[in-house]
Amino acid sequence: HGIARVMLPISIPSEDATTSHPHHCLKFLVSKLARGGVAAPGGPWTKKDGADPKRDATLQKTAIRHMKEQFGVDLSKCKKWVKFAEFTYVRENGATDRTVYFIPDLTPIKSTSFTVSKLVQKKEIEKMVEVEEEATVEEEVDGKKTSKTVKIKKRVPEKAEIDDVISRSLFLSLSGLLEYNRDDISETAGEVSIFAELYSDMLAFQNAPSLIDLLRTKAAEFEEKCAALKRKREEEAAERQQRLDAEKAELEAKRQKVLDEAAELAAQKKREEEEEALLTDEQREEKQKEKAEAKAAKEAEEKAAAEAAAKEKAEADAKAAEEAAAAKAKAEEEERLKPTRTVTEKVVTVNEEHLALFAHYDLPRGTRQAGVLRRDQLEAVLHGAGTFCQR
Numbered sequence: 180h181g182i183a184r185v186m187l188p189i190s191i192p193s194e195d196a197t198t199s200h201p202h203h204c205l206k207f208l209v210s211k212l213a214r215g216g217v218a219a220p221g222g223p224w225t226k227k228d229g230a231d232p233k234r235d236a237t238l239q240k241t242a243i244r245h246m247k248e249q250f251g252v253d254l255s256k257c258k259k260w261v262k263f264a265e266f267t268y269v270r271e272n273g274a275t276d277r278t279v280y281f282i283p284d285l286t287p288i289k290s291t292s293f294t295v296s297k298l299v300q301k302k303e304i305e306k307m308v309e310v311e312e313e314a315t316v317e318e319e320v321d322g323k324k325t326s327k328t329v330k331i332k333k334r335v336p337e338k339a340e341i342d343d344v345i346s347r348s349l350f351l352s353l354s355g356l357l358e359y360n361r362d363d364i365s366e367t368a369g370e371v372s373i374f375a376e377l378y379s380d381m382l383a384f385q386n387a388p389s390l391i392d393l394l395r396t397k398a399a400e401f402e403e404k405c406a407a408l409k410r411k412r413e414e415e416a417a418e419r420q421q422r423l424d425a426e427k428a429e430l431e432a433k434r435q436k437v438l439d440e441a442a443e444l445a446a447q448k449k450r451e452e453e454e455e456a457l458l459t460d461e462q463r464e465e466k467q468k469e470k471a472e473a474k475a476a477k478e479a480e481e482k483a484a485a486e487a488a489a490k491e492k493a494e495a496d497a498k499a500a501e502e503a504a505a506a507k508a509k510a511e512e513e514e515r516l517k518p519t520r521t522v523t524e525k526v527v528t529v530n531e532e533h534l535a536l537f538a539h540y541d542l543p544r545g546t547r548q549a550g551v552l553r554r555d556q557l558e559a560v561l562h563g564a565g566t567f568c569q570r
Contacts, residue, residue: 181232182278183242184221185254186263186374187285189350201538202354202379208250209356209371211347216360218367219280219374220348221245235262238279250348259284264374268366278366280374307334353378383539390536 187208209217222245229237243254264280309332317326356375359368455463 180274180276181224181238181241182221182276183224183238183245184219184278184280184370185242185246186219186280186282186378188282188353188378191350200354200541201382201535202357203352205353206350207353207356208348209351210249211349211351212367216363216365216368217351217356217371219371220249222249233277235260235279239281242281242283254283254285254288256287257283257285258287264370264377266366266370266373278370280370305336305338308337309334379539386536386539390540393533393536 189206189208191204191206207219209219211217221242224232224238224241228240228244231237232241239260242260246252246254261282261284262279263282266278266280268276268278270276311330311332313328314331315326315328317324319325353375356371357379359372359375363369455466458466
């Protein structure tokens with residue numbers, strides 16, 4: 180036996196595209212079963228669809244027939260049919276059943292409208308109804324017995340046929356299909372759940388090349404930034420070394436200058452001692468007096484210069500303090516006169532195009548995407564794509 184199922188993906192724009200996950204925007208026409216769970220549109224093969232139910236072309240005719248009967252949609256103009264999934268069941272008696280899921284290309288159909296339908300079957304029930312019956316009663320009046328006919332009401336069982344709703348059609352998002360009940364072990368529910376998982380994986384796989392290109396571009400940009408930072412650090416290190424070498428040369432020059440001056444002073448002192456040894460006592464006293472006067476004059480000059488420098492510094496410090504106090508008072512007055520106060524907020528800018536590439540790996544929670552993609556999950560995604568990541 181063969182069963183044909185049809186899944187029609189319909190993209191419905193979201194009111195808020197920045198927060199809605201793609202799985203919420205992609206919807207499928209399914210049947211909601213009265214006993215619980217969902218089933219894909221379609222049904223079993225009959226001989227009027229073709230002689231061989233093992234051929235996909237035959238099951239496509241089966242799918243076209245059921246879609247027209249159930250939803251009023253004529254898919255006979257669709258030339259391209261994707262055989263998305265196939266389920267083969269081997270029964271206990273050895274019989275084999277085959278169920279094929281098709282996704283038709285709706286491009287040839289200019290306008291597609293789906294009739295919301297429900298599948299019903301006649302069911303016989305027994306219900307109690309109220310009926311009137313005539314009955315004869317006897318009564319005694321003035322010692323005479325008389326009889327009369329009266330109408331009485333009573334409830335009797337009656338059989339009736341009612342419409343028993345087996346399923347109703349509705350549009351269910353891919354996110355809704357993925358939120359299946361694991362305890363439901365029926366064949367139809369299991370097939371739809373597997374289809375949803377496969378479709379989600381297909382979207383992720385189709386999106387993988389763009390995601391990988393983005394990651395490679397970002398990796399190249401990061402490597403270029405690292406190389407630029409390394410070059411900058413090397414240049415800064417070279418500049419620091421040049422400065423250190425210049426400072427070292429300057430210090431060496433100063434040290435040599437001090438040594439030269441010390442040697443010159445020592446030579447001058449030796450010459451003065453030699454000259455002094457040739458002087459008379461009166462000439463020696465006169466020269467010592469001149470030295471003492473020169474020394475006192477130099478000390479007085481240095482003291483006056485130090486006092487002047489201290490006075491100038493005190494005046495500059497006082498002026499700077501006054502200017503700082505005036506600036507602070509002015510700023511406080513301006514802040515007080517402002518109608519609103521300045522509040523600093525941290526704003527994070529997200530590139531929505533880049534974020535969209537990760538959407539199919541960031542499974543939705545409720546009406547919003549999770550927003551958290553861990554490193555191990557990303558590695559699993561890239562490893563599954565067969566490139567960019569090795570384990």
